[in-house]
Amino acid sequence: MGVTGYGLAIREGFEYLLANHREVFTIGQGLWSPWYVGNSMTDLDHRFGRERVIDTPVSELATTGAALGAALCGYRPVVIHPRVDFMLLAVDQIVTQAAKWRHMFGGSVRVPLTVRGIINRGGEQGAQHSQSLHSWFAHVPGLRVVMPATPADARDLLIASVLCDDPVLYIDDRWLYGVESELSPPVEMDLRRESPRRVREGRDITLAGAGYSAWLCVEAARVLAEDGISCDVIDIRVLNPLDARPIVDSVRRTGRLLAVDGDWLTCGFAGEIVARAAEAMAPSAWRASPRRLTLPDAPAPTSGPLEKLYYPTVNDVVAAARQVVGARADTWE
Amino acid sequence: MGVTGYGLAIREGFEYLLANHREVFTIGQGLWSPWYVGNSMTDLDHRFGRERVIDTPVSELATTGAALGAALCGYRPVVIHPRVDFMLLAVDQIVTQAAKWRHMFGGSVRVPLTVRGIINRGGEQGAQHSQSLHSWFAHVPGLRVVMPATPADARDLLIASVLCDDPVLYIDDRWLYGVESELSPPVEMDLRRESPRRVREGRDITLAGAGYSAWLCVEAARVLAEDGISCDVIDIRVLNPLDARPIVDSVRRTGRLLAVDGDWLTCGFAGEIVARAAEAMAPSAWRASPRRLTLPDAPAPTSGPLEKLYYPTVNDVVAAARQVVGARADTWE
Amino acid sequence: MGAPSDLKTSVTPRRELGDLAGADQRHEPLVLPDGDRAWLIEALRRMVLIRAVEERIGDEVAAGKVRCPCHLAIGQEAVPVGVARSLRPTDRVFGAHRSHAHYLAGGGSVRKLMAEILGKDTGASRGMGGSMHLTDPEHGLLGTVPIVGATIPIAVGAGLAAKLDGRGDIAVSYFGDGATEEGVFHESLNLAATMRLPVLFVCENNLFSSHLHISLRQPSDSVARYADAHRVPAALVDGNDVVAVARVAAQAIETMRAGGGPAFIEAVTYRWRGHVGPREDEDVGVRRKDDLNLWKGRDPVRRLFEALRSEGAVGSDALRAFEEEARAEAAAAWAQAELDPFPPPEALLDRVYGGRR
Amino acid sequence: MGAPSDLKTSVTPRRELGDLAGADQRHEPLVLPDGDRAWLIEALRRMVLIRAVEERIGDEVAAGKVRCPCHLAIGQEAVPVGVARSLRPTDRVFGAHRSHAHYLAGGGSVRKLMAEILGKDTGASRGMGGSMHLTDPEHGLLGTVPIVGATIPIAVGAGLAAKLDGRGDIAVSYFGDGATEEGVFHESLNLAATMRLPVLFVCENNLFSSHLHISLRQPSDSVARYADAHRVPAALVDGNDVVAVARVAAQAIETMRAGGGPAFIEAVTYRWRGHVGPREDEDVGVRRKDDLNLWKGRDPVRRLFEALRSEGAVGSDALRAFEEEARAEAAAAWAQAELDPFPPPEALLDRVYGGRR
Numbered sequence A, B: 001m002g003v004t005g006y007g008l009a010i011r012e013g014f015e016y017l018l019a020n021h022r023e024v025f026t027i028g029q030g031l032w033s034p035w036y037v038g039n040s041m042t043d044l045d046h047r048f049g050r051e052r053v054i055d056t057p058v059s060e061l062a063t064t065g066a067a068l069g070a071a072l073c074g075y076r077p078v079v080i081h082p083r084v085d086f087m088l089l090a091v092d093q094i095v096t097q098a099a100k101w102r103h104m105f106g107g108s109v110r111v112p113l114t115v116r117g118i119i120n121r122g123g124e125q126g127a128q129h130s131q132s133l134h135s136w137f138a139h140v141p142g143l144r145v146v147m148p149a150t151p152a153d154a155r156d157l158l159i160a161s162v163l164c165d166d167p168v169l170y171i172d173d174r175w176l177y178g179v180e181s182e183l184s185p186p187v188e189m190d191l192r193r194e195s196p197r198r199v200r201e202g203r204d205i206t207l208a209g210a211g212y213s214a215w216l217c218v219e220a221a222r223v224l225a226e227d228g229i230s231c232d233v234i235d236i237r238v239l240n241p242l243d244a245r246p247i248v249d250s251v252r253r254t255g256r257l258l259a260v261d262g263d264w265l266t267c268g269f270a271g272e273i274v275a276r277a278a279e280a281m282a283p284s285a286w287r288a289s290p291r292r293l294t295l296p297d298a299p300a301p302t303s304g305p306l307e308k309l310y311y312p313t314v315n316d317v318v319a320a321a322r323q324v325v326g327a328r329a330d331t332w333e
Numbered sequence C, D: 001m002g003a004p005s006d007l008k009t010s011v012t013p014r015r016e017l018g019d020l021a022g023a024d025q026r027h028e029p030l031v032l033p034d035g036d037r038a039w040l041i042e043a044l045r046r047m048v049l050i051r052a053v054e055e056r057i058g059d060e061v062a063a064g065k066v067r068c069p070c071h072l073a074i075g076q077e078a079v080p081v082g083v084a085r086s087l088r089p090t091d092r093v094f095g096a097h098r099s100h101a102h103y104l105a106g107g108g109s110v111r112k113l114m115a116e117i118l119g120k121d122t123g124a125s126r127g128m129g130g131s132m133h134l135t136d137p138e139h140g141l142l143g144t145v146p147i148v149g150a151t152i153p154i155a156v157g158a159g160l161a162a163k164l165d166g167r168g169d170i171a172v173s174y175f176g177d178g179a180t181e182e183g184v185f186h187e188s189l190n191l192a193a194t195m196r197l198p199v200l201f202v203c204e205n206n207l208f209s210s211h212l213h214i215s216l217r218q219p220s221d222s223v224a225r226y227a228d229a230h231r232v233p234a235a236l237v238d239g240n241d242v243v244a245v246a247r248v249a250a251q252a253i254e255t256m257r258a259g260g261g262p263a264f265i266e267a268v269t270y271r272w273r274g275h276v277g278p279r280e281d282e283d284v285g286v287r288r289k290d291d292l293n294l295w296k297g298r299d300p301v302r303r304l305f306e307a308l309r310s311e312g313a314v315g316s317d318a319l320r321a322f323e324e325e326a327r328a329e330a331a332a333a334w335a336q337a338e339l340d341p342f343p344p345p346e347a348l349l350d351r352v353y354g355g356r357r
């Protein structure tokens, strides 16, 4: 069993689904192109036919609505948006339709729709080709939101999302496509049972993040271990509905929290992590004030030097964690 | 000087702007109807002409984009969306265009666009006619977000928004239209100088909220005063960019925080208030863990009894505040 | 086209519907086809039922017994009744905010409609949606929602599902003239045309979107031109003529079941009540009040009835019987619905996701 | 229309552009109008400059000197040069992701373009936007952005502003055939038509949206049919014929300045490079490679040059001079831009809002 990259692991997930579940099909822009969505869907159209791997006009809203309609008729469509920025044209169908149809119509309507939004940022693409906005969608009741951080989750959370009877927003990040690991055979998980996972054990501080931010936390924890700071790392995995217990349990143990997020600060997901911990814990249980590391509250720039400043790095996580650990709870002001 | 209601105060703001600033015009659905946006714009079309008070086809996205285009050409348009739910069709123009054009084009482009989104919920209208989502828009750098809670702010923050050279989302709430107060003559405030305001002084707990939630906090504070709980109340007013100092200063004084918000819990604005305070304060400065009171994480129901459960009331704020004040910092678990 | 052209500067006539939009036109009895009397009588009965139920709902709204917004389709009954004639339960139907008639024409339960409007657990949507969110899966109605245009692409997806199923089922999308101003309407037509999906687009052009007449919102009063642009075969029909609607719908649906692509019907009609609620004078649009009285002369129910009566197929007594039956059914359904229970408090959170979380 | 119709079931020809879309058509020199040689020579010079600049950018991308995505319009130069002829600086122009040519045709500085692509503080957007976000207010270009279709309604708003200003200015919206699939395109045409705004919609139909030929995305290869539906006067023109483009644009713009409503130009053309980047073979669409070589025979630059040469207005030496000039300007601009400073770190936060906060 060799190693597989995150991008190809997604493709394995699609292959598994298309091969084993007749009611699955995929629709979205770029599916008949070899490069449009990286290496995550290459040649699926030739392997499974263009009736089940459907490329579309430049019509995000109708394409998403059509996927929802097919889901209401018993199919398990995956609608692909090659960039979250483009997916915003489909907000009405995702947020005001898909997320609400079950509740609005009495609770028994099945909506097995998966929306796949790809974070495709950096490379000096600029403000309109860099948004993540998972904080927005995690805010919406009725919409499950997952962000895999590892090749295994990239494949198996995709499978779990598509087999779930609720609408799921599956967000993958092109910056993780190169991350490799060994993969055991695919498993069909029940998404309702999946939650944030403790991926590293430590005593001094809790680092928590989703998707690429979880990867940053893991890498930073390695560095921090070298100078004797032991980190508990939580990979969020499932952002909505959010099971905060693993996070809170971790912070209870460490007394310190650094929430890392690749979205903006204000009303962002990092704030939700901090708020859940602050509400659940006794003030006396904190050894230092919690802290957030996120994008600055600015649109993404293109200019290289500004782009470097814009995105949090492993070093930024390390530096922020050191600060939190260095602070004394009683004197912090 | 008589009393004026919130709805009519908005109308006064429009009258002032249209009468005193030639570059102001309004565009949106319902502007030629006497009832579509409550009493907040009645007859403005007859008074100022249908070239400056423009009713439109059912095309939220293009209408919003057109207002942006006119703003780029020196006008100060106000585009009106009679429900936030409808405004979601225009997310691309608000979030990916208007909020980013200044930054994206070098920082000197003026974008004096005001988007007015009306919260029009309750009345058993259900999941698609009840959303607020101010938490979403407060998350977007480049977009100023204001929510007036009083007739004076309803009028004067509207004027400040329209006279601001940045895009502003002005959100008013139909549930406040009946709230009355005495109004002094209109003033032209500089929106960049406006921030959350302490509207009541107290020692025991900080209540913070925006728009209708600020009103709930004020009413609850009155009730709580009767049984000896003295509340510091912060009316947020300007949600983005958020000046957290007034909130943090207040919580430093009281040691307790209840964030009230008429949006959902997860990744909502109440979480941002809690996170800002938690980050800024020493754990030892808390007398109790902070707490949030928001909508439950569910779409809005129609059925009367469920609708009653769904929206926070003055009594809910009172009850939650009592709990927070009753809790002892060291034993809270 | 083909050859390069100079700029066409011809100014367009803003009224292209001609007599189809005329309030004083087409007041005479319908012209009936040969045979088929049984269905015509059933159609009459069904339209009478829809009207009686909507009138009852209007009365209850006026009496303050209803809180959720109700958009009545009184005057527009012929469109869904004509279309429903060629539908089968495995077809998928979608509506919008003004869909009581779509629901009832498809066979929806009056009791469940009343209960839904009252927010009861026995309602069509178990009290979670009210008048603007109806569902009736048994009869193929998968959903009606008040976001204008929102169900149009969803119906296209149902058409895609039907095509993948390969059983000759179709999807039907009901929407109004205002919905054609939403971009998603155009995206949906292009998608259906490009993929050749079995979707019947039915536009109930009642000339108004809320308070605005179509002449204030579009450069022409006929919307079938959009279907032409998207290369979707279109028919323009008198929406107050159930026979004509049934004929074009049957034609379109037959082609679709045989594997044809989408089709479009523009049915010109008029609503007798305000945009929302029971009052007739609610609106403020162009010449609305004067027109209304004339349009009542174009009553789809009376025109069918008079045609049937003139040939002795149905008498005034029979019509009266239908009306009494219908009012009685509405009354009984209302009475029962009033006694029904509301959803339990847990419904608020338990109905958000499938299974617990 | 007017009379009720039965369903039109005629199947549509999917190719309606005829020879306008033919790669092997229209290779001959342009037919020149009388007079006006000065502008034609200037147009030739401008097209040569645009091509040289884009070729230079392509080379730098290939050499790894550029990081931001660059969408080259090589082969499409005639459209903006033809349109720009009738524009004035107070008009408002908007583009999209493939807008270097729109920027340069309007008179944009080569130096600022190169600097922008390199992310320098001296760039057209002060280094904040790169190739896909260009602005040149002096010449009326208010913005180009990569969200497909996004600037179409913005241009409509600029048209509204122009109408309110009452000075006879107009707005121009450049977009591609793919953008006509976005609903906002239709909403925008309806808004402009209903309000009779002076907006010139220019669709550069290069038959492709990224990797997909239009026949895989729409039921017809010509998009002017949408303008017809929205009652916007439309002209279909050979986008590789700068004379023809200039003629229809002049006609349309004259009418608009005189108070006419919107107009639409469908200019059929073809891009020589991949969807993004300098390579020719980037794409995987329908018959792209074979077509490309034929389309190069329809080169808008060569066709104008040969027409001018055949009548002795311009010689090969002059053309060569233009080309060397252009390459030299591109090279000088690039060299300067490379030396320019990047924006300071504070730019990241200071440019978000007007004034400090």
Ligand SMILES: Cc1ncc(C[n+]2csc(CCOP(=O)(O)OP(=O)(O)O)c2C)c(N)n1
Binding pocket: B029, B058, B086, B089, C097, C098, C146, C147, C148, C175, C176, C177, C178, C179, C180, C206, C208, C209, C210, C275
């Ligand atoms: C996206 C959206 N925008 C605006 C509205 C407000 N609205 C509700 S019904 C309606 C009119 C729709 O007119 P039409 O589609 O012709 O249907 P009709 O009411 O005539 O049956 C409007 C504008 C809405 N519900 N959704």
Ligand SMILES: Cc1ncc(C[n+]2csc(CCOP(=O)(O)OP(=O)(O)O)c2C)c(N)n1
Binding pocket: A029, A058, A086, A089, D097, D098, D146, D147, D148, D175, D176, D177, D178, D179, D180, D206, D208, D209, D210, D275
């Ligand atoms: C809303 C949105 N959806 C998808 C994309 C991805 N995309 C970038 S350019 C493009 C093709 C546009 O084709 P066309 O409008 O014909 O312009 P051309 O590239 O041919 O000049 C697409 C689909 C995008 N940028 N924005």
Ligand SMILES: [Mg+2]
Binding pocket: C176, C177, C178, C204, C205, C206, C207, C208, C209, C210
């Ligand atoms: Mg209508």
Ligand SMILES: [Mg+2]
Binding pocket: D176, D177, D178, D204, D205, D206, D207, D208, D209, D210
């Ligand atoms: Mg193209």
